Amino acid sequence: MGLKEQLREKALSEGFASFGVCRPDAVPELPERLKIFVEQERHGQMAWIADRMAWRGDPSALWPDAKSVVMLAEPYTPTHDPLEVLEHSDRAAISVYAQNRDYHDIVKKRLKRVGRWLVDQAGCEIKVFVDTAPVMEKPLAQAAGLGWQGKHTNLLSRDLGSWFFLGAIFTTAELTPDASGIENCGSCTACLDICPTDAFPEPYQLDARRCISYLTIEHKGPVSEELRERMGNRIYGCDDCLAACPWNKFAVEAQEVRYAARDDLVAPPLKDLAVLDDTAFREKFSGSPIKRIGRDRFVRNVLYAIGNSGDASLKATAAALTEDTAPEVSDAARWAVERL
Template sequence: MEPERRIKPEQRIKDEAAAIGFSAAGITRAEVGTREQDRLREFVSGGEHGDMAWMETHLERRIAPKAIWDGARSVVVLTQNYGPDHDPMENLDARDRANISVYARNKDYHDLIKKRLKRLARWMVEQYGCQVKVFVDTAPVLEKPLAARAGLGWQGKHTNMVSREHGSWVFLGEVFTDMQLTPDVAESDHCGNCTRCLDICPTDAFPRPYALDARRCISYLTIEHKGHIPADFREAMGNRIYGCDDCLAVCPWNKFAEQASEAAFAARDDLELPPLDEFLELDDAGFRARFSGSPVKRIGRDRFLRNVLIACGNSGDTNMISGIRPLLSDPSPLVRAMAAWASKKLLPADGFSGLRGEFWGAEEDPTVRREWGEEQSVPR
């Protein structure tokens, strides 16, 4: 075996990353190409980022890694496979069940990835006396272009990373360092003429290949969007209550992907297609307890129930009305509005009219009144 001291730092870093548990590691310079910079500028200038104001606020930092840390010379990019054990598209047929995105069915991946990044970063400092900073998703890092430049995959037409080994099922993380490391060869685009990810989108959220209008994306609407979900997209949501996997799940490169071997990436039993109506009784404390350690927890109980109620309305199951009814007087207008919408979807016209007559008089929020129908006025 070659003496350790003679092994190049780049290879030693990759070996250590593999020992820690990462699926792959690549190295690139601390810079982003002009094409990727232009894409992000176009995305933000066109308002396609929706109400994710932080993207506009941190735009210049995202397109220039050295704006995040001027001392950065190289970036070690890490991938983590989280491939599911089945085709997530099958979950869409279970209309009375809660369909949660594959990545969110267990612990928050940010926590796990960051712990591993810190382990690798500490090892690099110990071995080479370098300076380091770690980032995972929530930081203003344009990580997908960096991953492509590090040879780990390419940014597909659905704007997500695609890997030869793991398809579209990869998490990303980065270690910035002041070390001058030899970069890997960038990966080229292998999407070819395929448009499956674009064609499958239930809300037509891709205005063109390699571009996403977040305002139409179910993942954005159910996770990032804080207000009422526009009526035009509710039926298209189906039973998706947190995120959407469609464009990822149909990627042909998934045929090379293996199921994630670690228990941390396997679905919790209670989050693998649970009945929708079991969430309807959740108060804030119950919601926090149910989703402790889960990324779902960060959207809060009210937005979560907003999503669940839309799925209930799409289920066609009139038995859910008994669980929906108490939410028509919920303290949150987000919840009351979607309880009214779901009731209208599930009940015959006379049944819904009876409910409206019961709850209309006490309702003062205009967004909720619109769901009941404007033909009646609120008594004064």
């Protein structure tokens, strides 16, 4: 068995479900695609996308010595229907990936174990990335044959569906590239049709400024009232376009128990989340990706959901926050009270 096949076996034995290799320069159209995205200001407040365009658009510039990019996928497939909570307006919808431990830590440790094995075998150098550097993982994963970017711009796989994380190992080792993934969306528009905020100007294009994942996680300050109404009870991320994809009939079960949803995060009552102060927020979401947005933005999102709930019993909960010291919280509380 050659080095690449041994590496594949090692990656699968560590818990990854899919493996592929591409060259760092495998997607030459990336710089132009990224340039257009930023020029149209579809990145919103995510200044880090524009600030590091040179590296993000050209993976070979990120580390010129790299000869190969190993792309790996790790499933986090939910065991429950993530759309079911949307029918319960007094409950909070939290994106599946954030219902337990932070995937960054889990995937990165797994990547490092695979990477160390490669270093020991090939005497090469490596760098590992999990959403923490200017790396466009999805185009690279398609180039490495893991799947294709669907009309919702997320990666899809015939074998894994859409519920999986991506990790990258850049290496100086020369590994034979795999064939690029082939687009298999056909005429289906399920992901585009279900989007609550019309965040897809065209198939295969996303305007992050209208995406609920962006609005609840990245957007600072108040959200426009038009979009608040469309957010429903989604308070951290949004799974609609992923959940709607027919390819999920092939989704595989997650092997990592730390991705299994915590009971208190599947459909938590909005009234319980709105009253969290900073200390309680940090304690509840210790080790969770939710922690990084902070209490103020989180409670802002909860108040938007309360305003959309139509549940008059939650009016007092919102009213208690109309004088909150965080401007985005007090603004959201006043809006929720007025709505109710």
